[in-house]
Amino acid sequence: MTTGEHTMADAAAMRRALELAARGPARGVNPRVGCVILSPHGDVLAEGWHRGAGTPHAEVDALAKLAPGAAEGAVVVVTLEPCNHTGRTGPCAVALIDAGVSRVVYSVADPGDHSAGGAERLRAAGVDVTGGVLAEEVEAMLDDWLFAARHRRPRVTVKWAASLDGRAAASDGSSQWITGPAARADVHRRRAAADAIAVGTGTVFADDPALTARAPGGEFFDAQPIPVVFGRRPVPADAALTRHPHAPVFVEGADLAADLHELQVRGIRSLFVEGGPTLASAFLAAGLVDELLVYFAPVLLGGHRVAIDDLGIATITDARRFDFAAVERLGDDLLVVAHPRPTEGN
Known part of the structure; x- marks a missing residue:
């Protein structure tokens, strides 16, 4: 679902996040996800992507490249809604809240029974959230994974x-x-x-x-x-x-x-x-x-x-x-x- 307004900078960062996502494995349980962290002024602070099951999710991968406190007030642009569950890794929504980010921009909502809800958790913590940015392009990239996740x-x-x-x-x-x-x-x-x-x-x-x-x-x-x-x-x-x-x-x-x-x-x-x-x-x-x-x-x-x-x-x-x-x-x-x-x- 599209929520909030997005900017040209959001779209540009999302396209970069798509490029990063393509580096991940095309097969397996988890989707390919890319993430770009921007400063409040729009400068790129860090980038990350998911490398497969059991490895850090894209948001956590990007956060790990920053010094403690460096993400305070940052904008996080990620291809898939940050997850809201604990599996092999912790919830990305919580990691972003703990990092003090001010805004999260995502493209496609997470269809998982257990992993969905990250956007609402972020909003409840006072984080500004915008969804649906470049949704058609991300849907096309994640087509097979999204189909399997939605239809089980x-x-x-x-x-x-x-x-x-x-x-x-x-x-x-x-x-x-x-x-x-x-x-x-x-x-x-x-x-x-x-x-x-x-x-x-x-x-x-x-x-x-x-x-x-x-x-x-x-x-x-x-x-x-x-x-x-x-x-x-x-x-x-x-x-x-x-x-x-x-x-x-x-x-x-x-x-x-x-x-x-x-x-x-x-x-x-x-x-x-x-x-x-x-x-x-x-x-x-x-x-x-x-x-x-x-x-x-x-x-x-x-x-x-x-x-x-x-x-x-x-x-x-x-x-x-x-x-x-x-x-x-x-x-x-x-x-x-x-x-x-x-x-x-x-």
Whole structure:
């Protein structure tokens, strides 16, 4: 929420705080946050940023660079509302009050159940507080973290590759490769951008996927998604995913909402669901899909191996509606990107 008036100097300092925030880790439980401390005359006294879970928050990092008493009457500009809880570190709101700052300028309100409320605590202590400065820019930077924090789950992307008639495999079960190299390269690029990649145990037994993100030449991308397996069946000890750079995470899949919350608590902000039809259908039926990526190949397969199983939809009026966000040509194939259509009242 925007409160109070902000100045050009506030905005300039916030842009610098955004630059500082970008130095922090892009993945994990905590957000990237930057902080600039200004004198009452607008001179920069100190800068700080958050370096990851367990390290000082941006405000405390900046305060630590000042001599005792040097922040008295200062203006603190920070990308996220100062926290109001004690975790591995103490509340930043209290640290700022103790330092004697006169004003705090922040961009986005903290959505956490336990960490929110820093702005009100500061106001109660007599500190002038302004929120909402450059909110759109900070929202864009913290997009995945804010989504996970607000929804208490990762953003879920479901992907499948299919023939023009909606089949994910031929009648004998063979599916490599329905799409061509350009489409497969696009999938691996998107895998690398996700925090985690998910399959069901059925896919593990049928395809033995490595669940890695690789460049067209076969080399690993620097960023690798954490492998997540949904299901109760034990995975073979020699499964390819056991050799993944990250240790696999196993969840039962009986309660997808609870499983997603567990992944969010682990610091997973985005989940790339690769397969198979049973798992993809379960996410769709539960209304837990935020984006669809459907790669269509110009082939016909026929048969019963459809890309999506029964969703429990009995009549056309109950159809799950999506809006097309993009259509892209990838070699001989087409990628269709779709987002769920908001329901009335949302």
